[in-house]
Amino acid sequence: MTITKAPIDRGRFSNKTVFIMAAIGSAVGLGNIWRFPYVAYEGGGGAFILPYLVALLVAGIPLLLLDYAIGHSQRGSAPLSFARLSRKLEFIGWWQVAICVVISVYYAAILAWSVQYVGFSFSQAWGDDPEAFFFTDFLRATEGEVTLDFVPAVLIPMAIVWIVAIAVMALGVQKGIGATSVIFIPVLLIAFGALVVQALSLPGAIDGLQTLFAPNWGALLVPAVWASAFGQIFFSLSVGFGIMITYASYVGRKVDMTGSAFVVGFANSGFELLAGIGVFSALGFLAQASGAAVADVVANGIGLAFIAFPAIISQAPFGALLGMLFFVSLVLAGFTSLISILEVVISAVRDKLELGRVTATLAVTVPMALVSILLFSTTSGILVLDIADYFINRFGILLVALVAMVAVAWAIRRVPSLAAHMSRYGSIKLGRWWVVLVMAVTPVLIAFMLVLEVVTAVSEPYGGYPTWMLAVFGWGAAGAALLIGILLSIPKWKATTPLEAPEHDEVVIR
Template sequence: MSTTPEGVQEAAAAKRGAFSSRQVFIFAAIGSAVGLGNIWRFPYVAYDNGGGAFVIPYIVALLTAGIPFLFLDYALGHRYRGSAPLSFARLRRGTEGLGWWQVGICFMIAVYYAAVMAWAVRYTIFSFTKAWGDDPEGFFFGKFLQVGATPGVDATPVWGVLIPLLLVWAAILAVMLLGVQKGIGATSVIFIPILVVAFGILVVRSLFLPGAAEGLNALFTPDWGALTDATVWAAAYGQIFFSLSIGFGIMITYSSYVHKHTDMPGSGLVVGFANSSFELLAGIGVFAALGFMAQASGVAVNEVATSGVGLAFVAFPAIISEAPAGALIGVLFFLSLVVAGFTSLVSVIEVVISAVRDKFEMTRTGATVAVTVPMAVISLVFFSTTSGLYVLDILDHFINQFGILLVAVISMLVLSWGLRVLPTFSAHLSDGSSIVVGAWWRILVSIVAPIGLILVLGLAFWEDAKTPYGGYPGWMLAVFGWGAAGAVVVFGFLAAQAKWRDPEALSQVHFNEKGAQS
């Protein structure tokens, strides 16, 4: 085996897997970033936080926190050539727990994200016949999910969810077994163009619906007074982190599968702006359709505007029932949810598989089965029952608010002020790139982005402390909310204490900014 840097990297790539080119990496990164949140979260967040004026804090957040943190993830994974825990451990052994914290977050996200995928699969089929009839809300919460009358935990299975959820996990298992390039890479290269085409057709069709202009006016009419509201800026920073797949190990893992000569800053800009462009496209399509719904119902747009599952599975079916060529709109919309969700789910699960492979020296097949099967079992047990929606809502809220953002802030502070590695990372990112990642980036990562995220966290904590989230019983919030968020922290600490199957992996060579072995 060659002992040159190139030979060592080629051997590592053959063992761990790698993307065949920069283009495949970019497709995979976009596939991870563009998910359900782009379609059903961003439009309402923008509408609810100043409309057209929200574009200003959104762009500021993208440029001062989103892309800089994306570069930070890229630098860590690309330089140290490992999963999130291994990359942190190679940097400094005591920081390994941060990587496992991110792995725990991804595990939690995967088990409930798959359930939403299963709903979207069923609704793609429902769209052909408009199976929800005249009452989309009653159909979704009643006949389809069979949600219990009061929040709680119930083991009664919902077969209409369980069967498609099984199919989703079977498809995920198949893709993950194929590996980095043949599975993740190939899926992204195929699915992302399909997503863009399908959603593009949906947007064009929505723009020609009666009332579309009113919906767009509602979305883009600026409320300049919102710019003086701290919560609007917090919403912008939160949205950027939720949508870019940064802060929970995905981009660290993906960048470790890229050749050392890849232009990482250039790739990051492509991914960041592609993600934001899709969010804008989603806003146009969604609000054009909501404008039609408002006109058809004889109400104002603000009475039909919503986000999350309410938008996807209640508002859009109502639009589909009324709109000309509604079945086409429905199939395109839910197909877009399936495709966007699938590529994001694949990336989340890869974080866990990669970490397990690195830590325990397992084969791709062994690690995939060891990770995916338990995830599938937990997902089926908790989210294919009549209480699945309640558990999902609580878990999603707390993991996003107090899991992803908190580990992101701590990671930035540890890397910039504790270990002071930003100059090294700057040099690594700048090498071979036309973009000089210099002092401006270090200031953003070490000062501006942490301040923005601390503001987001502080406001979120204050809101949840002041008013229990969603009106759920205290015990449910304690178990599935605060308990789950705390569990990923404890998991990170405990997993970091386990011994590495191959201790030499921690001292394996990496490549410095000149490409030399070090």
């Protein structure tokens, strides 16, 4: 008698609503809150909405649909899905996995900072100088050198973030990721909605909104503004680096995936608009309280979250409440994004080695947590983080997305069959319009963005950092992700792992 080993239970989202919540949780992250308002302001204010919507419809949603199509049709993690499309493309999936490893180890540090700042909002620990407090007192940041001097104020909350993340991932797709998203996303919407209401009530809020939404139509003639719109959509939707491929593989065969993509895309953009209203209302108050113009207090990224907003909290009525809502929103948005990034790695390891959920989770997350703490809870953590984030987003995510689109569209010519798969049960049919976008328009736009980024990075060394740091933590990290992807694609899959997508949904034992 021959005993055949049953395939592993990969897990499944229980229904479409849970999947949509998880996908929105992945898409809505830190960049929605602290990047979009600044990008919109720099890109022409109200006029920026036009290139932003074009980018959403021409690049964002089409690429999101491609990720869904690959994962949903091939029923596997990113490496397994690409291997099932063509064994020669498996390296793309592992390349995406390596990128997710890099992102997750530094993303946890930002979450740790946000956790601490929830408490700091009540005590206003930053005093009269939020910038000096953040860099000198809180992070104890060094200049141009890498150390192993740990910062307890960062290490402890980072350890907590990793413990909670590991617990969620060990619970599985539905009980862990799905349940967390179903709870966190509504809470995030309530918390951030309350923040927006409070921010709108502040003196000077109208000035902030006028600064954000006043249209500068001349900006539409600047190519960099359009590139910035496409970049914002691309990065905020979590497309191109394995997350949506992985999530789509956990959805039933007869689920409407095309309609879901439009829901996720517009929900993500709606939250970004809400973030712009809340952030610029608060910046308008800060400008009025400081006797400055709104343009003089506008900040982006870490500067907005950990320097400008603390200054607002210190001067605003009910500032502690405003700060709590803001940093809790960062924690919620960041955590749902972190678990989606971790799932790309865990799912790939599970598929390749046929491991159980808990075993794979521990094998993946414990080493990542140690690396994360070792690099980013030290006095040089923010330097390494800033460099790695800049390079892995531009020369990791952008490049792998371009290679994946070109390979699927032209090397194996699978776009028409993927369109047919998605249209079978989709409420929105993927006709020639989608095929043309994915095969021609979107790859050209991404290539244009990539060229601009390369020219900028080469002509102006990023951030004024030492060359060796840019080489190791910037170019090195981006290049290592590609090399690792190629190396991990060499070992063969186990004989019990079919390299043909199953025709029917697997039986899931709950």
